[in-house]
Amino acid sequence: MASNDAAKEELKGKSVPVLDHGQIALLDVMGSDEEIAEAARVSYRKGTKQVNDDRGLIRRLLRHRHTTPFEMAELKFYMKLPIFVERQCIRHRMASTNEVSARYSVLPEEYYIPEASAVCVQSKTNKQGREEEIDATSAAIYRQSTNDASHRAFEVYNSNLRNDVSREIARIPLPLGTYTEKYWKIDLHNLMHFLGLRMDAHAQWEIRQYANIMGSMVAKLFPITWQAFEDFRLNAMSLSALDIKQINRLPGGKIAQVDLEKYLLSEWCNAPKNSERAEFIVKAIRLGLVEPSHALPAHEAHTSTSK
Amino acid sequence: MASNDAAKEELKGKSVPVLDHGQIALLDVMGSDEEIAEAARVSYRKGTKQVNDDRGLIRRLLRHRHTTPFEMAELKFYMKLPIFVERQCIRHRMASTNEVSARYSVLPEEYYIPEASAVCVQSKTNKQGREEEIDATSAAIYRQSTNDASHRAFEVYNSNLRNDVSREIARIPLPLGTYTEKYWKIDLHNLMHFLGLRMDAHAQWEIRQYANIMGSMVAKLFPITWQAFEDFRLNAMSLSALDIKQINRLPGGKIAQVDLEKYLLSEWCNAPKNSERAEFIVKAIRLGLVEPSHALPAHEAHTSTSK
């Protein structure tokens, strides 16, 4: 009897809807917080002073990058997701995948069209992302034309198939929004690495919807590990050697952002567009060392960089 | 001075065209046949009878699955390829990839349209493949309608971008035939594993075009290894325990396929559609043990299965 038997029972095999036609379901789990701790304890046989409690041990493992015990837990998912999201997911090589083959199988007409609220303008500061929502008319045009093109592509696909064109060739015009399905198995260490990158504000919104659901499942299945992951990864902050030097130069006491200039490291002093400097200011504000000035743009730096 | 310096000089940086708009170029290489042998020889220090010649050693390593010396050689490629081909390539996890990001970058209107000769009918026997060429009219229809749908998708994409829709969302209607670009680095052991699967007659024709070019580059850069790879993998044949039992039951002398029936293993006897039996017949013919009968369908079995 593992402590997470009830959570397993609750989650296994239940399909959770994602996006317009997507799904995610937990198919199987190996392990629990105590089994992670147990695997780690093989390291400490005789001669070690005291047995650690699971919580303290798991937190220390994650903090000190002793990551192999988290590989001892494994999760298997079923996912239905648009191809452009799958292309981001498959980049995580430390996982096992079985995907529907469009060489063997006929794909049904199912493609992703973002909700109007998810259609955003190209970000000015962050070259890879989207920013505020686009106006309603543009969103409607986007949705209509994307839908038309996708539907038209499926008409061509189906007509290709009727003409007995091989499936592998017939599918070439299909859109990147086409839904695909896969089984995906990954260990907990690598899943946390995935979630750290894909729940991040800089990951594409669509993959974040999948990552968030997986994250909430992990939180139920491995509550101690999840708390440690939140404390030491998701909500942690990394200070560079320069950041540390810079904090040591601050006068002490919360200073106003406008006054920061006089204490800046020489390498940042006359470089207002330096991204490391901008990221530092976001961090210093988050640490309560600097009082943000709303007239100043520095806190526009990517939030992911504030970690 | 490595023995393959001239081949490196000849190949490095030269772009080879593939498909209608694709390319492949060797960017860098580490290693040579002698360096593979040298790494293997670290295993045999003092106490071993004699130093092997490189050719004999490399052939033995490959034959006996001592594969780590081949990991000591590394190749880096630039590839421009349709997204549906990239999706097959990326499944090979033991490689490093940097791909153009359609979140950061605007994709030019370049998509793959197969030549008429590459548009084939769906295979009847092999669920995942294509078979003989389709008739000229159907091919022309295929090419025209696929082109129209792809072009239409790019019009929508470009109009999305003009409306300031974020790139990551704008690209959703783009076709699976859209060209992408990547840097791809892989060691020689894993490249041979890739080539073994992707030069195979059962791999999709399009990825085979890329694999064949890579293969010809490896043949120039690592001639001894390549010869061994051809002899022990590409042109080798695997006999199952049942195949071995079956060969032992044959009367000796080349027998006619029609007469084979009487010598068949009991598990294959009354199972004319059994795929292991069909694959056995293909192998026996290739070994010269059975004289094929053209009236009989057995040698329709997949050629890949004859290995």
Next chain:
Amino acid sequence: MASNDAAKEELKGKSVPVLDHGQIALLDVMGSDEEIAEAARVSYRKGTKQVNDDRGLIRRLLRHRHTTPFEMAELKFYMKLPIFVERQCIRHRMASTNEVSARYSVLPEEYYIPEASAVCVQSKTNKQGREEEIDATSAAIYRQSTNDASHRAFEVYNSNLRNDVSREIARIPLPLGTYTEKYWKIDLHNLMHFLGLRMDAHAQWEIRQYANIMGSMVAKLFPITWQAFEDFRLNAMSLSALDIKQINRLPGGKIAQVDLEKYLLSEWCNAPKNSERAEFIVKAIRLGLVEPSHALPAHEAHTSTSK
């Protein structure tokens, strides 16, 4: 309810003794034959003619190197094993390990001394192995002196510890036969790769003892996969391109080994020590194509090479 629930119940947590102080126990399993087949079937959605039965499907996956569905099953073991065996085991990188740390922990005085029957002479033909048992006196000397040196090393170790020397330094004289402990988790595809290499007659006898026990567990937990593994890997034979050419040159009918000479490929004709030629003869005998001549040494070729 998976079909292998009873086998899991029977095996889980039971420790099996290995060598003089070793152990192996299955701690956890994810998956079953049907779940492997189910993951593979995600590939074949609509449009595929018929649902395959599990047995046929699993055999085809293994035969045609479609290996990812076997990655969907996972096994977790506890192992107690001599360090020199662990050093062979850890070479299999596609697995997760947590091992007792001799930096944190005090190692008990437990080291491996081979049974007299396992002490063999250095092989003449196979540079890496042992051959027939050594004579009783030499074996007794071996056992006594190895035991003395190992025991003496532990005395030094324990006296180091009493002198408060750090554990990580104190352990330096300990013998390679010292037992260590680990948790080891691996997926079924990579476990079969491990077993293919480590149940082989050329693997060191000691690691084979561990591999054989794991193999017998897999046979109970995944009976269909195991049967396929035996038929297509363990008991299969690989014929090289040269072997195939050679078989085609044979006259037909079982020929005597003495007569083989006249039919040999030119590259093998005057090369009696050529190992590919020697391995061919072993294979031809196993196929029933050649009648072995006990006067002739050819069948001395490594058995592993007869595959």
Next chain:
Amino acid sequence: MASNDAAKEELKGKSVPVLDHGQIALLDVMGSDEEIAEAARVSYRKGTKQVNDDRGLIRRLLRHRHTTPFEMAELKFYMKLPIFVERQCIRHRMASTNEVSARYSVLPEEYYIPEASAVCVQSKTNKQGREEEIDATSAAIYRQSTNDASHRAFEVYNSNLRNDVSREIARIPLPLGTYTEKYWKIDLHNLMHFLGLRMDAHAQWEIRQYANIMGSMVAKLFPITWQAFEDFRLNAMSLSALDIKQINRLPGGKIAQVDLEKYLLSEWCNAPKNSERAEFIVKAIRLGLVEPSHALPAHEAHTSTSK
């Protein structure tokens, strides 16, 4: 012509001594800072505002965990190292290894005996490490007895070999300090991961000697990447969610360690042995937020945890 051609020339093939009989030599390198940047730039084709300079780009890649471009560089080493160090090295699975086989080869009598200055007492606070040097007499005893036991083991080994015991069995009594040799190839991303863990003050002193030499080679070969690695990894500091909350609670201005107590988070308040609290104090001192009190033990926390 890559910018690091001179550094390659200088380093390649030169053997550097390590420990008493060890060696390390760089055998080959693929890549340079500019080639890493070039691979990353494939991501940013048309549509991206401006080309980044290499330094800014490389620093951003490392900071934002976009690690695949660093996989495009590869290093191949020859290493001669004690077996207990090799056992730590081999745990890094994302590397390729060819090691001398003690099944094939006779090992010469070469084993590691630490210098007196490297023989330390078992750490009290850090269960896995050593602390201050041991007294001269104990060190001498350690060295003498370890040497005796190791030499005795080699005598047994050599006598085993003379008795024709197979090498794989003869080597069982050999000490963990025995030198082994290997070829080791790894990409720059995974090498930095290795160096981050093995140059750390908590890694065993012996492996740090190897890691430090590799680090100094990387610094010459990839100077921009190395600087970024120092700034964002080696000399960086990670603040947990609790650390951030705690810093926000500090009154501002450098406070004395004795006064810290009143501002502590409730979870740390009455837990003087809580390791997260102890690690926080070390970090706060390093940031110049807390004035250390030498009477107080808090800064005894592991230095590795101060990151």
